[in-house]
Amino acid sequence: MSAGSLRILMVSPVPTDPPDAGNRVRIMTLAQGLIQAGHEVHFAYIPLEPYDLVAMQSRYGSTRVHVLNAVPPRPGPLARMARKLGRFLNIERAFMWRLDDWYSAAANAELAALHAQHRYDVVFAEYVFASKALEALPPDCLRVLDTHDCFGLRHRAYLKAGMRPQWFSTSLEEEERGFRRADIVLAIQASEARDFATRVAGSSTRVLQVGHLIDMPVSSNPSARQAAVFVGSGNPINTTGARHFIDNVLPIVRRAKPGFELLLAGAVSNEIEAQPGIVRLGFVPQLADAFDAAMIAINPVRAGTGINIKLLDAMAAGMPIVTTRSGARGLDAYFERAFCVADDDDAQSFADSILRLLDDAALRRQFAEAARAAAQEWNSEQVAALATALASHVPQAAKGEKKILMPSI
Structure with missing residues (x-):
């Protein structure tokens, strides 16, 4: 070493x-x-x-x-x-x-x-x-x-x-x-x-x-396809959120945009039945492939604690995002700046935000750039905090040396 x-x-x-x-x-x-x-x-x-x-x-x-x-x-x-x-x-x-x-x-x-x-x-x-x-x-x-x-x-x-x-x-x-x-x-x-x-x-x-240290990928290249992607594991919080979206939000969006699709990526797709307007992508080795397949990303979860990592990943990819308030827990500083937020049970507000983004390329670009910048800001704060933790225990042989304990990611 x-x-x-x-x-x-x-x-x-x-x-x-x-x-x-x-x-x-x-x-x-x-x-x-x-x-x-x-x-x-x-x-x-x-x-x-x-x-x-x-x-x-x-x-x-x-x-x-x-x-x-x-x-x-x-x-x-x-x-x-x-x-x-x-x-x-x-x-x-x-x-x-x-x-x-x-x-x-x-x-x-x-x-x-x-x-x-x-x-x-x-x-x-x-x-x-x-x-x-x-x-x-x-x-x-x-x-x-x-x-x-x-x-x-x-x-x-x-x-x-x-x-x-x-x-x-x-x-x-x-x-x-x-x-x-x-x-x-x-x-x-x-x-x-x-x-x-x-x-x-x-x-x-x-x-x-x-918080979660984000692996900052190259910015995504959102598709022109009128679709939203939800990436998640198959746990009950993700499954319940996806089903609530499908039952309550998706019909509102599809009445205005009949060709709109929900793309499910990750194990959550195994928990949802096949039906019109839903595309089950299954396990996606590279998150970029899931994000590049849709115009926007969503996070419809309605419960949970801790930071929602799937939202941070979408921010890092530079996706325009609509999320529930529970889905954005711990990221209050970025509400309506880096993503659109709807109350957990307000299906109409969630649908309206999706439709607004689908219809406005400039707005999508604005939110995408803000999401990416917010993710970089978040990462810098987490790296600094971890460096502070480790700084208290630099080996004696290195005392007095200038050492970068954590890099910027």
Whole structure:
């Protein structure tokens, strides 16, 4: 390693490859940013989901990908039945997990062995439910928790939206216990950073906002085809949003523009039935191909927490965009400047914004340029925040040297 660079271990229950979901892309771009800054990144994968080992070895180097043997624990049939019954009876604790329920303590022995071999300067744990990994390395190693989202009482947001809670939710107290395992907690949006900072006040843990680092592609070349593209994974939030758009917004647009089409890209297309006006593109290896196929991009999701990565990707591509308010969460500073915003349940407003963009090439160009500029501005802010986090732990040999800890992306 060069003087001033850091040896970093990223511990994650989510793989970076294939990068076919927003959380995978978040971890991938964070790792890429660190590598581009000259740091040596090792990736320790806790096998929770299917993954592409060859692609990850190509990304990090064959000797820097470590698939752990410790498998996350799974509840037995009686525990699953009890949780299912509790949810049916709307007992709140049935929707929550203890902080370490999804983490195998045996993983820490493997991580400690990796540290003994490689002597890491910094360890990142992805997600609060993997925060116990931070305890595997000694105190002189900078411990960073990349939260991705607020998981304290997260299930309530789903229930409020009339949806079945997904993935992980825990109590506020358990989440805060995870925060305090870290020297630095990364929040993905400003409101979460403020909330987390209040909740760890009085401890040695610092909170920084570092949102999604966008891979800035060449600007898209939107098609003359009167179509809108929605890129998303097959999770319930994306599926519910797409169905709401199809049932409530699409008919309004097609009454005015009978040839208008909705293009669905990514796994969300597998969840939607074939019908007139809908084109299911399926998995698209290059996002640019999806964006280039349509005149505008949309984000119709009506729930969720954290930053909406699919919106940032569309902004980076320089697409004219119409989004719901929930779809633009965490990006309030760019409302109506970098994209058009409609209230979640206002189908008419969403349709009107689409029709306005379809009919006005100059307006499309204005929003496309503003979206691209906003994405570049966003990236600069996130890179600066991450550099601040790492600046506190430059190796002693590099003290006094001028070192660019993070590049502009």
